[in-house]
Amino acid sequence: MSRVFNFSAGPAMVPEFVLQQAKEELLDWQGSGMSVMEMSHRGKEFMSIAEQAEADLREIMAIPSNYKVLFLQGGASSQFAMVPMNLLGDKGTADYINTGAWSKKAISEAKRYCDVNVAATTADNNFTSAPAQSELNLNKDAAYVHYTPNETIGGVEFSYIPDTGDVPLVADLSSTILSRPIDVSKYGVIYAGSQKNIGPAGLAVVIVREDLIGNAKNSVPAMFDYKTHADAESMYNTPPTYTWYFAGLVFSWIKNNGGLKAMGEVNQRKAEKLYAAIDNSNFYSNPVDKISRSWMNVPFILANSDLDSAFLSSAKEAGLVTLKGHRSVGGMRASIYNAMPEAGVDALVNFMAEFEKLNG
Ligand code: PMP
Numbered sequence: 001m002s003r004v005f006n007f008s009a010g011p012a013m014v015p016e017f018v019l020q021q022a023k024e025e026l027l028d029w030q031g032s033g034m035s036v037m038e039m040s041h042r043g044k045e046f047m048s049i050a051e052q053a054e055a056d057l058r059e060i061m062a063i064p065s066n067y068k069v070l071f072l073q074g075g076a077s078s079q080f081a082m083v084p085m086n087l088l089g090d091k092g093t094a095d096y097i098n099t100g101a102w103s104k105k106a107i108s109e110a111k112r113y114c115d116v117n118v119a120a121t122t123a124d125n126n127f128t129s130a131p132a133q134s135e136l137n138l139n140k141d142a143a144y145v146h147y148t149p150n151e152t153i154g155g156v157e158f159s160y161i162p163d164t165g166d167v168p169l170v171a172d173l174s175s176t177i178l179s180r181p182i183d184v185s186k187y188g189v190i191y192a193g194s195q196k197n198i199g200p201a202g203l204a205v206v207i208v209r210e211d212l213i214g215n216a217k218n219s220v221p222a223m224f225d226y227k228t229h230a231d232a233e234s235m236y237n238t239p240p241t242y243t244w245y246f247a248g249l250v251f252s253w254i255k256n257n258g259g260l261k262a263m264g265e266v267n268q269r270k271a272e273k274l275y276a277a278i279d280n281s282n283f284y285s286n287p288v289d290k291i292s293r294s295w296m297n298v299p300f301i302l303a304n305s306d307l308d309s310a311f312l313s314s315a316k317e318a319g320l321v322t323l324k325g326h327r328s329v330g331g332m333r334a335s336i337y338n339a340m341p342e343a344g345v346d347a348l349v350n351f352m353a354e355f356e357k358l359n360g
Contacts, residue, residue, distance in 0.1 A: 005344035008322035009152050009297060010196040011173070013339040018199075037242040046241055051233075053248030060254050063184050063207060070206040070226065071234040071244050076174045076193035078224075079204055082111035083146060083170055083189060086208075086226045088114055089215045091143035095119040097136065097162070100127040100151035101328065102172060110146070117142060127141045127151065129289035130158045144168045144188060150176035150294050152196075153326045155286070155333065157294040161186045168212060175296050177205070178254060178338060180264030188212050194243060196296075197337045199250045202243035256337070263338050270336050270345040271295040277349040283351060283360040301331035307359055308332075318351050320344075 007011045016128060029036050040048040054069050072078070080184050083106075084094060094114050096107045098121035109117050110202035117139050120131035136143060150157045152175040161183065162169060168188025177192040184190065189208045190192040208226055216225045228236050254263060275293060278284045278300050286293070286300045302311060308324075313334065315323050325331040336345055 002319070004319050004321045005347055006160055006338065007334040007336065007340070007344075007348070008336040009326070009333060010193070011201050012196050012335055012337050014199055014246075014250065015253050015339045018214040018253050021249055022246060030142040036245040038259035039241065040074060041235060041238055041241050046245075049245050049248055052245060053251055053307075056248060056255055057205070060178070060251060060259050061182065061184055061207075066210050067184060068208050068210060068213060068226075070208065070229045070232045071239055071247075072204045072206055072229060073202065073240060075195075075201070075204050076172060076191060077105070077109075079172070079191040079206065080106045081112070081193075082206075082224050082226070083144070084110045084113035085220045085224050086216045087170070087189070087212055088143045091141065093117055093139060093142055095139055095142040095145040095167070097121075097131065097145070097147040097166075098123065099130055099148055099156055099158075100154040101326075102151055102153070102174070103146075103148045103311070106146055106148065106172060114143070119145065122156075125288070127154045127156060128287045128292075130156055130292040133163060133263055135159065136162060138164060138167065140165065140167065142167050143357070144170050146170040146172070148172045150174075150296055152297050153299075153329060153333075155294040155297045156288055156292050157296075159291050168209070175335075175337075176294075178263065179267050181260040196335075197250075197339075199246040200243050202240040203247060205247070228260045266342060267295045267336070267338065269299065270326075270340065270342055272357065273345055273349055274298050274334060274336065277352055281352070281356055281360075296337055297333060297335045299325055299329060299331060299333040301325075303360070305330070310359070311355055314355060315348075315351055318347070320348055320351055323348075 018261045019100050026035055092114050095117050098118050107116050119136045119138050122129050145167055170189045171187055173190050173192045175196050178197040191204055194203035213230050214227045222228045278286050284300045284305050313323055323332045325333040
């Protein structure tokens with residue numbers, strides 16, 4: 001067996017240690033004689049798995065006790081609708097910050113439910129920066145402010161948490177959750193799809209302040225009401241049990257490897273190495289403002305796009321895969337989430353230098 005360094009934006013690499021652990025437990029979870037995927041979600045074995053996963057997530061993210069943690073289906077995309085369904089209350093307007101492809105999707109979904117005030121957009125520079133706090137035109141009557149701390153496609157990240165006063169701040173943390181410590185108390189709602197830094201696809205983790213639960217209109221279907229899931233400990237219907245279990249293994253791996261502080265230190269180092277390799281060459285480039293560069297998703301282009309397919313096929317031969325940029329931007333993109341070992345980034349940096357020497 002030989003494993004590659006997989007730079008996919010998601011589903012993405014998961015820690016090899018966790019894969020081994022899941023393999024060892026696959027047929028018989030801790031003497032139960034069953035696989036986790038065969039267990040009743042209401043049985044005591046699975047309940048203990050679910051509780052431990054939540055406890056570990058609360059510990060590593062230091063989630064305050066007045067927040068609920070929900071394990072839901074529908075990925076992050078369902079949250080684009082569930083956020084307005086649950087947070088608008090009597091208000092008819094919400095603020096959205098537009099920093100690229102994922103913000104735009106959140107905005108177009110919200111427009112089904114309310115007036116969207118685009119509090120700032122970086123469309124003018126083709127979404128190569130995040131707006132500064134002073135550039136946010138916030139409406140104090142907005143029901144909430146939504147933003148995308150890390151744009152997975154554009155590789156643009158906020159270097160600060162927007163200050164929205166008393167208006168709840170909502171973050172689509174899909175591609176940056178668990179990558180470093182974060183102050184949860186600054187947020188009303190945090191949500192993230194699971195298939196990047198959490199584990200396999202199939203879950204959205206939603207962290208929601210308790211006072212924002214229970215405000216959905218009567219017309220909101222039970223499955224889309226945070227209250228339904230908060231009251232039922234995310235067991236209103238059958239949850240994606242195996243993904244939940246697997247996420248728990250990842251949370252425990254993070255806990256045993258120095259927590260989010262240690263993740264953040266390694267992630268910063270990995271990102272700095274890769275951006276240095278790009279900036280120190282005349283062959284590779286990244287258009288994003290330095291202060292807004294993502295630690296998780298690093299897009300770059302080659303000076304000559306005719307060489308793109310040669311780059312990708314040689315990289316593959318070197319065991320470096322899924323480096324093709326998103327179809328909407330082209331070029332390359334290296335996603336380097338927690339589970340990408342530093343050795344993977346080193347191998348990519350060496351490969352890039354070698355490729356440039358031969359073709360530059
Ligand atoms: N938001 C962001 C920032 C994302 O990167 C993604 C997926 N790449 C999504 C939302 C959509 O997530 P899902 O596929 O889980 O609905």
